[in-house]
Amino acid sequence: MALIEEFEEEGIWLFRYRSLLPIIILVIGTFLILRSELYPGVFFLRDTPFEIYYEMFCLFISLIGLGIRIYTVGHTPKNTSGRNTKEQIAETLNTSGIYSIVRHPLYLGNFFMWFGLAMLTGNVWFILVFCLVYWLYYERIMFAEEQFLRRKFGEQYLNWAKKVPAFIPKYSKFFKSDLTFSWKKVLKQEKNGLAAIFLLFCVFDIAGELIEKDTHFNYFLIAGTILTLLMYVVLKYIKKRTQILNESGR
Numbered sequence: 685m686a687l688i689e690e691f692e693e694e695g696i697w698l699f700r701y702r703s704l705l706p707i708i709i710l711v712i713g714t715f716l717i718l719r720s721e722l723y724p725g726v727f728f729l730r731d732t733p734f735e736i737y738y739e740m741f742c743l744f745i746s747l748i749g750l751g752i753r754i755y756t757v758g759h760t761p762k763n764t765s766g767r768n769t770k771e772q773i774a775e776t777l778n779t780s781g782i783y784s785i786v787r788h789p790l791y792l793g794n795f796f797m798w799f800g801l802a803m804l805t806g807n808v809w810f811i812l813v814f815c816l817v818y819w820l821y822y823e824r825i826m827f828a829e830e831q832f833l834r835r836k837f838g839e840q841y842l843n844w845a846k847k848v849p850a851f852i853p854k855y856s857k858f859f860k861s862d863l864t865f866s867w868k869k870v871l872k873q874e875k876n877g878l879a880a881i882f883l884l885f886c887v888f889d890i891a892g893e894l895i896e897k898d899t900h901f902n903y904f905l906i907a908g909t910i911l912t913l914l915m916y917v918v919l920k921y922i923k924k925r926t927q928i929l930n931e932s933g934r
Contacts, residue, residue, distance in 0.1 A: 695828025698821060705821050709798055709814060710884070716805040717888050722895060727806030736902060742804045743885050743905075749796025750877045756782050756789040758870045759861040762933050777837045779844045781861025786853040787830075787845065791822050797877070801884060826850060863934075872929040875919040879912040 720727040729738050759782065763775040782789045795818055802814040830850075833841045847857060886909040889902045922928050 691824060692828045692831045695824035695826070695831075699825045699828055702821075702825060705818070706798060709802065712810065713801055713805050714888070716807045716810055718891060718895060720806050729806065738806075739804065739885070739889065739902065740904075742800045743881070744800070745803060746797045746800030746881045746885075749793045749798070749800065750874070750881060752782070752789055752793030752796065753877060754870050754874055755865075756793065757873050758865040758867065759863050760869075760934075761863060774833060774836060777833065777840055777844065779848075780859060781863075782853075782858075784848065785855055785858045787848050787850045788822075788826050789853075791826065792851060792853070795822075797881065800881075804885070804888060866931055866934045868929045868931045869934045871919055872923055875916055875923075879909075879916040882908040882912045885909075 720730050729735050759780075760778055761776055764778055786792055798818070799811075799814070802811050805811070830841075830845070834845075848854070882905060886902070886905040889905050893899060893901055919929075
């Protein structure tokens, strides 16, 4: 099998099981975070007044990633930029808005969401390995997606790909999206992202304090987790029981 077919085949498989990488990162990251709580010396900011500021900075990085996803999803039409895992879906080629500066904005958003959690470990080697593994993992997925788009849209895709970088945005190329922003689509499709971020940061914070037999919890994270989980439950109910979040063409 030629490398081009092999890369595409690997990318298709990884696309279907792309939820595995966050689980692996989460397991290893949890171990490293708890280890740094047990042995504060492995992370120079642990048990210092600056620890909470670092924790909030990591949260901010993750929220930037979520913001990228929200902006992307909110400006896309139906049957593009979805959470499908069985096969590639693209009824139209997105080329405006954020897609005018980067070809894979959702994976860019995912990177920052998980990079914030990776930073929370305070382990430089883990952060570097995460960046490398993420790139190798998603490089194959992006390759498979682009092969699909190339076959489906042909010259239109090639002309767009020549001008727009794959992963590092080129802001000078930006032009406004063809579609208005849809909060309904965002709330329907990205409702779990905010709750997941706050929940993970909150769990790590509480676990760390309990290990140290302390009670200096981050109440901002606790309140944020409660509010975002309530919002998730409400939106889940609305999506399942009503048509409020449905929007034609989105």
